[in-house]
Amino acid sequence: MTLDIYQQRRVALLNQLPENSLVLLAGYQQKVRSKNIKYHFRQDNNFFYLTGFDEPDAIALLIKSETTSFQLFLRPKDKDQEVNFGTRAGVSGAVEHYNADHAYPVSEFTTQLLCQMKGITSFYVCDETDRFSSEIVSWTNHHRHNGSFDTPKQFVAIKQLAEVLHQHRLIKTEDEIQNIRLAVKASIFAHKKVMQACSPGINERELSALFNFSIANKGCSDVAYPNIVASGNNACCLHYEENCCELEDGQMLLIDAGAECQYYASDITRSYPVNGKFSNEQRAIYQIVLNALDRAIEMIKPGLAWNLINETCMKVMACGLKELGLLTGSIEHIMATESYKRFTVHKTGHWLGMDVHDVGSYHDTAGNWRRLENGMVFTIEPGIYIPLDATDVPEGYRGMGIRIEDDILVTDCSFENLSKDIPRTVDEIENFMAEADG
Known part of the structure; x- marks a missing residue:
């Protein structure tokens, strides 16, 4: 499939969501089989369906506000790791080869997410392995808890993306x-x-x-x-x-x-x-x-x-x-x-x-x-x-x-x-x- 397919899917999905929505897609992490031997990696299907990206530990954000945006968080290039375990797309590759509007090392995810949460009223989550289950509520409360007392409060509804996305896949x-x-x-x-x-x-x-x-x-x-x-x-x-x-x-x-x-x-x-x-x-x-x-x-x-x-x-x-x-x-x-x-x-x-x-x-x-x-x-x-x-x-x-x-x-x-x-x-x-x- 061409990259246009994934972009078309993202557009179709965002068109169904209300304004000021943010979608979190949590990719799979690679699992250990024994000591330093890992199982062959296979990406989460929902993540791959919308991104075409099949490296471990990746996270994606889809944003619908005044404009739409596709942001990809992934492992940075690392010469030693790539010699041992294969080539990585890296930040520049995410933009060049996967049509990301912005890309960042996965270590910067939380910082960037909290920036993007400002003004968001609907937070759609796709996290099949509960990778971020203990953090989601605190993220949605961040701006409400940290704004001054006389600023408008931001209340964010947490929703399951599957309710919308899975009907696309059918x-x-x-x-x-x-x-x-x-x-x-x-x-x-x-x-x-x-x-x-x-x-x-x-x-x-x-x-x-x-x-x-x-x-x-x-x-x-x-x-x-x-x-x-x-x-x-x-x-x-x-x-x-x-x-x-x-x-x-x-x-x-x-x-x-x-x-x-x-x-x-x-x-x-x-x-x-x-x-x-x-x-x-x-x-x-x-x-x-x-x-x-x-x-x-x-x-x-x-x-x-x-x-x-x-x-x-x-x-x-x-x-x-x-x-x-x-x-x-x-x-x-x-x-x-x-x-x-x-x-x-x-x-x-x-x-x-x-x-x-x-x-x-x-x-x-x-x-x-x-x-x-x-x-x-x-x-x-x-x-x-x-x-x-x-x-x-x-x-x-x-x-x-x-x-x-x-x-x-x-x-x-x-x-x-x-x-x-x-x-x-x-x-x-x-x-x-x-x-x-x-």
């Missing part, structure tokens, strides 16, 4: 959609490679590493979230991350993994038999989940209420489980009592963007379910989970978790399934895995 621009497409494309390639390599005796960690290698081959340097590579009963843990077990013949494998491209995520899940052939029970549960996913996807169009996606998936899965005898009673009773939740356990989707569970409300300002709009991107991910300890369930169904997840873009009048090119049907999966064995 509708994706063409540039954002392109980055999501690239992340999905890399993930499609990687999921296919893992599916081809899957076989009894291989370890979950090997498949996880293969996924990472494969997305790197397509230009993505990181995943959007830790890979979930869960064989057998491990798949009944929704966020299983150990990835340490050897795959066994007769098990199902669930892999939930997505590449990240230029700060934009993909999020895709596939489930398939370790040996490449579904058992009757595995096929039955898989088909129920796929039916739920496909029924929900068919509904997608602008104007659809968000909650109908989950409700549709749940009813399809409840009907399927009843037909197999895993749920009893009338379908009306099953839905009313929500007895299906024993096996379905989670809702069936979320917004997708810079965060894998992206920001933006699922309700409108009146509290009604939000309706889909062109440019929204989200996942649909129904799943059925039957753990080994479900001893009242026939043995052939136990010890498996099956989830299928696709990434969906809402278009002008319909939808696009961005991740459809990874094998999805029973026949597609069995044929694809058989070709790998051949």
Whole structure:
């Protein structure tokens, strides 16, 4: 993305704020892994969305008063540090390369902030790690407490920027959609490679590493979230991350993994038999989940209420489980009592963007379910989970978790399934895995 994009976002945001507003954006700080070894740094998404700046310890101020201003506080140039840990933009680079109106060393932040607070009546805060939580109130009171007794008092309202900013992030621009497409494309390639390599005796960690290698081959340097590579009963843990077990013949494998491209995520899940052939029970549960996913996807169009996606998936899965005898009673009773939740356990989707569970409300300002709009991107991910300890369930169904997840873009009048090119049907999966064995 060009720097103009970030400037346009700042202008659009400030246009929604009242006069005499100041926005504080607190960037992330780098975290220590062990002693002098640090974790790879990734900037706060809100901060990056409005600045494009991805160095640690940075802070930004956006000011709307008589004029608007973008001020960036960052680490100064330091030859020794840069030799050890990489180049810094420095104060001059912030202005030259990031379009800051003014830039300062981060050590000068408090002094400059208090100067800028004069005349401010609305203070919008975006500080996801509570970096400045103990100081915010004193900053807003500074001029009121330190002015002479007969001067007009300044009362500042503290507000959360997320209420405004997150609605901007919900509708994706063409540039954002392109980055999501690239992340999905890399993930499609990687999921296919893992599916081809899957076989009894291989370890979950090997498949996880293969996924990472494969997305790197397509230009993505990181995943959007830790890979979930869960064989057998491990798949009944929704966020299983150990990835340490050897795959066994007769098990199902669930892999939930997505590449990240230029700060934009993909999020895709596939489930398939370790040996490449579904058992009757595995096929039955898989088909129920796929039916739920496909029924929900068919509904997608602008104007659809968000909650109908989950409700549709749940009813399809409840009907399927009843037909197999895993749920009893009338379908009306099953839905009313929500007895299906024993096996379905989670809702069936979320917004997708810079965060894998992206920001933006699922309700409108009146509290009604939000309706889909062109440019929204989200996942649909129904799943059925039957753990080994479900001893009242026939043995052939136990010890498996099956989830299928696709990434969906809402278009002008319909939808696009961005991740459809990874094998999805029973026949597609069995044929694809058989070709790998051949």
